[in-house]
Amino acid sequence: MLKTVKLKTVKLKTVLCAALLALSSLQVQARQSTDYNIAKGLAPVSQDQKISVLEPFAGEFRILGSKEYTHDAQAQFSPIDYAVTRGIFTEPEIARQISINQYDRFLNWKMARPPVPPKLATQLVSNMHIIPANPEIAKEIKKVKRGDLVRLKGELVQINAKDLVWKSALDWNGVGDGACKLIRVESIQWVERQNM
Numbered sequence: 001m002l003k004t005v006k007l008k009t010v011k012l013k014t015v016l017c018a019a020l021l022a023l024s025s026l027q028v029q030a031r032q033s034t035d036y037n038i039a040k041g042l043a044p045v046s047q048d049q050k051i052s053v054l055e056p057f058a059g060e061f062r063i064l065g066s067k068e069y070t071h072d073a074q075a076q077f078s079p080i081d082y083a084v085t086r087g088i089f090t091e092p093e094i095a096r097q098i099s100i101n102q103y104d105r106f107l108n109w110k111m112a113r114p115p116v117p118p119k120l121a122t123q124l125v126s127n128m129h130i131i132p133a134n135p136e137i138a139k140e141i142k143k144v145k146r147g148d149l150v151r152l153k154g155e156l157v158q159i160n161a162k163d164l165v166w167k168s169a170l171d172w173n174g175v176g177d178g179a180c181k182l183i184r185v186e187s188i189q190w191v192e193r194q195n196m
Helices: 002-035 118-124 135-143
Strands: 050-068 080-085 099-103 106-110 125-132 149-161 164-167 181-192
Touching: 050 099, 050 125, 050 181, 080 099, 080 106, 106 125, 118 125, 125 135, 135 181
Parallel strands: 125 181
Antiparallel strands: 050 080, 050 149, 080 125, 099 106, 149 164, 149 181
């Protein structure tokens, strides 16, 4: 009889531990899910997350490439980066000469013979961190392909989170860390699709 009671106690403890672990896992998943609200185009739920608008943004850009992110700290806000050209570099015969490498939220690019001075060339190729303004845009922003010419409209923003301050560049003059645009996109329109 005593052995049976001990066995039942052990089984009950095992079941309780398993239930507590499952509940803890669900709580972590729920927390992670709401942490990613902004990346899904939803309003922030966490009090640690804040989006500040810096200025309106609009322009036409040729997509050189895109890269999705899911595991870095910024992925809670921006699920995808665009490598883009603007101005004269949106011409397909120029854009197709540009090779790119996107990694860790950075962009490296090269071109054998830029048709403009090097300083201007660096202002015509950019890395953009894209934040969807709503769930529909969250789907649309992942449909871009190399060669697409798109019109983006939205806002340049700053993100503040518990351990993160992420601010958009406001001009096209920078290179390296801090030179990228951080854009909350309110609309994306295709002008041309895969024209290179």
